[in-house]
Amino acid sequence: MALDKTWFSEICEESGTAFSVKIQEKLHTEEGSLQTIDIYATEEYGNMMVIDGFIMITDRDNQIYHEMISHPALFCHKNPRKLAIIGGGDCGTLKEVLKHKSIESVTLIEIDENVVLLAKKFFPVLAHAAEDDRATILHENGAEWIRKHSDLDIILIDSTDPVGPAQELFSEEFYRNCHKALADGGIMVQQSESPLYHMNILKPMQKSIRQAGFASTQIQHFFQSSYPSGWWTCTMAAKDASTDLSKFNEQASTDKPFDTFYYNAGIHKASMVSPEFFKREMEEN
Amino acid sequence: MALDKTWFSEICEESGTAFSVKIQEKLHTEEGSLQTIDIYATEEYGNMMVIDGFIMITDRDNQIYHEMISHPALFCHKNPRKLAIIGGGDCGTLKEVLKHKSIESVTLIEIDENVVLLAKKFFPVLAHAAEDDRATILHENGAEWIRKHSDLDIILIDSTDPVGPAQELFSEEFYRNCHKALADGGIMVQQSESPLYHMNILKPMQKSIRQAGFASTQIQHFFQSSYPSGWWTCTMAAKDASTDLSKFNEQASTDKPFDTFYYNAGIHKASMVSPEFFKREMEEN
Numbered sequence: 001m002a003l004d005k006t007w008f009s010e011i012c013e014e015s016g017t018a019f020s021v022k023i024q025e026k027l028h029t030e031e032g033s034l035q036t037i038d039i040y041a042t043e044e045y046g047n048m049m050v051i052d053g054f055i056m057i058t059d060r061d062n063q064i065y066h067e068m069i070s071h072p073a074l075f076c077h078k079n080p081r082k083l084a085i086i087g088g089g090d091c092g093t094l095k096e097v098l099k100h101k102s103i104e105s106v107t108l109i110e111i112d113e114n115v116v117l118l119a120k121k122f123f124p125v126l127a128h129a130a131e132d133d134r135a136t137i138l139h140e141n142g143a144e145w146i147r148k149h150s151d152l153d154i155i156l157i158d159s160t161d162p163v164g165p166a167q168e169l170f171s172e173e174f175y176r177n178c179h180k181a182l183a184d185g186g187i188m189v190q191q192s193e194s195p196l197y198h199m200n201i202l203k204p205m206q207k208s209i210r211q212a213g214f215a216s217t218q219i220q221h222f223f224q225s226s227y228p229s230g231w232w233t234c235t236m237a238a239k240d241a242s243t244d245l246s247k248f249n250e251q252a253s254t255d256k257p258f259d260t261f262y263y264n265a266g267i268h269k270a271s272m273v274s275p276e277f278f279k280r281e282m283e284e285n
Numbered sequence: 286m287a288l289d290k291t292w293f294s295e296i297c298e299e300s301g302t303a304f305s306v307k308i309q310e311k312l313h314t315e316e317g318s319l320q321t322i323d324i325y326a327t328e329e330y331g332n333m334m335v336i337d338g339f340i341m342i343t344d345r346d347n348q349i350y351h352e353m354i355s356h357p358a359l360f361c362h363k364n365p366r367k368l369a370i371i372g373g374g375d376c377g378t379l380k381e382v383l384k385h386k387s388i389e390s391v392t393l394i395e396i397d398e399n400v401v402l403l404a405k406k407f408f409p410v411l412a413h414a415a416e417d418d419r420a421t422i423l424h425e426n427g428a429e430w431i432r433k434h435s436d437l438d439i440i441l442i443d444s445t446d447p448v449g450p451a452q453e454l455f456s457e458e459f460y461r462n463c464h465k466a467l468a469d470g471g472i473m474v475q476q477s478e479s480p481l482y483h484m485n486i487l488k489p490m491q492k493s494i495r496q497a498g499f500a501s502t503q504i505q506h507f508f509q510s511s512y513p514s515g516w517w518t519c520t521m522a523a524k525d526a527s528t529d530l531s532k533f534n535e536q537a538s539t540d541k542p543f544d545t546f547y548y549n550a551g552i553h554k555a556s557m558v559s560p561e562f563f564k565r566e567m568e569e570n
Contacts, residue, residue, distance in 0.1 A: 002288070002290070002294065003287070003288055003294050003296070003303055003305075005287070007303065009287065009288050009303075009305070011288070014329075015329050015330075016306060016307035016327060016328035016329030016330065017304065017305060017306055017307070017329070017330070017510070018288055018292060018294075018303075018304075018305040018307075019302065019303075019304060019305075020288070020294070020302060020303040020304075020305065021301060021302055022301035022302070022303075042301060043301035044299075044300050044301030044302070045300075045301065045302070061481070064560075196346070196508070196510055221508075223481070223506075223508065223514070223515065223516040224515075225302070225481055225514040225515055225516060229508070229510040229515055230508065230509075230510055230514055230515015230516055231508040231510065231515055259561075260561050261560070261561055261562050262560040262561055262562065263560070263561065264560065264561050264564075266558040266559075267558055267560050267561075269555070269558070270554070270555035270556075270558040271555075273551040273552055273554070273555035274551075275349075275546070275547040275548070275549065275552050276544075276545050276546055276547055276548065276549050276552075277546050277547065279549075
């Protein structure tokens with residue numbers, strides 16, 4: 001069946017697939033110097049933010065990604081207080097992070113101010129987090145900011161795909177600077193694409209992270225219907241051997257005093273399990 | 286971006302989404318009395334079978350579904366010997382089942398002979414399983430066949446969605462007949478749609494299964510990129526209290542003498558974990 005003009009389609013060239021969302025209306029287009037941002041009202045996915053043609057967030061399923069990029073590292077780290085988020089201008093990751101009482105400060109470095117401005121207008125439930133006293137929002141190059149800072153407990157790299165302005169956030173040099181910017185026992189998390197379509201990104205990323213000095217990595221799988229294949233991952237990386245990424249504070253996770261849509265202690269453990277083809281390919285890495 | 290005629294699109298009305306696959310050519314159309322079957326050669330997903338407009342299998346990712354509908358029940362049952370598959374004419378589930386040495390006989394009851402004939406032509410890697418001496422393929426109504434048989438160890442309901450010819454395979458009466466057809470310690474498995482889109486099918490299904498006399502159910506989650514939302518489930522149901530569906534022969538699963546693409550012992554356990562929203566909704570059930 002052909003899709004008429006009431007559909008927004010995102011083509012994933014490398015997999016020969018497309019994901020489409022039925023649109024009510026286009027609410028806004030912002031053609032900035034860095035990237036173009038479109039906001040749509042959809043039939044069943046609420047509001048949707050699209051950057052350079054790629055779906056970033058929807059009201060319906062953004063929670064899964066935002067919870068899975070943040071809570072596993074936060075329950076794995078022994079005492080997370082000082083955080084940085086690179087990218088993440090929609091403030092969804094910030095919102096999840098701030099649910100943890102131990103957090104004293106979060107610096108969110110989003111290169112494109114338009115992302116934050118549009119999130120405030122069209123995703124207020126997420127962007128509300130920017131008003132928390134513990135949050136600082138900066139609009140500068142995240143890679144440069146990281147070079148000048150240190151003593152971070154956790155760095156969350158909540159970026160677009162490795163094309164355009166986000167490209168350098170997938171480089172070994174950037175990971176090396178993240179490693180330096182972390183305090184002892186620190187954890188970095190990088191969104192790491194789809195196991196079904198992007199092993200060509202996922203595999204070298206693990207190598208780059210280890211070569212940058214990280215002691216270990218741990219991949220976590222989760223369902224993300226609005227991203228290609230519906231199957232997405234994050235990769236956690238431990239600065240040093242004092243952190244066992246396969247363990248976490250399960251009691252605190254089970255007793256968490258806040259609500260989540262997707263994450264729980266069981267999901268935390270389950271997300272770390274990889275299927276056969278994935279294990280085989282990573283062993284060859 | 287609009288999709289031109291080189292794409293096949295499956296619209297999921299209830300979620301306002303569509304999944305599209307880039308096509309090389311349409312290889313075959315079979316307009317049968319029960320349903321219309323199209324076979325496509327795709328750019329990146331290999332051959333693809335579409336029934337009444339819905340993607341059934343692709344070369345690229347059919348293994349995940351076929352492994353997850355079969356191996357969990359086979360490693361949970363204490364000694365599976367005699368099986369029935371309702372539907373499943375592509376023979377992908379049959380192929381997985383026959384990897385288990387304990388299996389003495391499998392009867393596959395596919396109402397539409399065309400599915401098997403086209404699988405033999407366009408999915409020979411799957412349909413090859415039909416030649417196994419332990420396999421019997423019948424073309425009749427699966428619900429009626431079940432009423433007349435008994436002493437089955439496992440029944441796998443590998444059906445299309447609950448519309449068209451498959452509708453009665455989602456009814457309490459059918460489940461009651463499956464319950465009768467199972468031997469003591471028997472297990473039924475039903476494909477059970479997407480947690481993100483089909484809680485309105487999933488929830489009453491659990492109720493119907495329990496009301497039909499089954500002692501317990503266990504839902505398993507897995508990634509299925511070619512089905513709506515990329516997130517699919519199967520539901521296992523235990524005939525009686527002698528079977529604990531949350532347990533399985535982990536040693537046998539770990540030592541399995543055959544290859545899989547997705548399934549392993551870790552995935553078996555991980556697939557049984559449900560996210561927060563799902564647990565909340567099922568508790569209200």
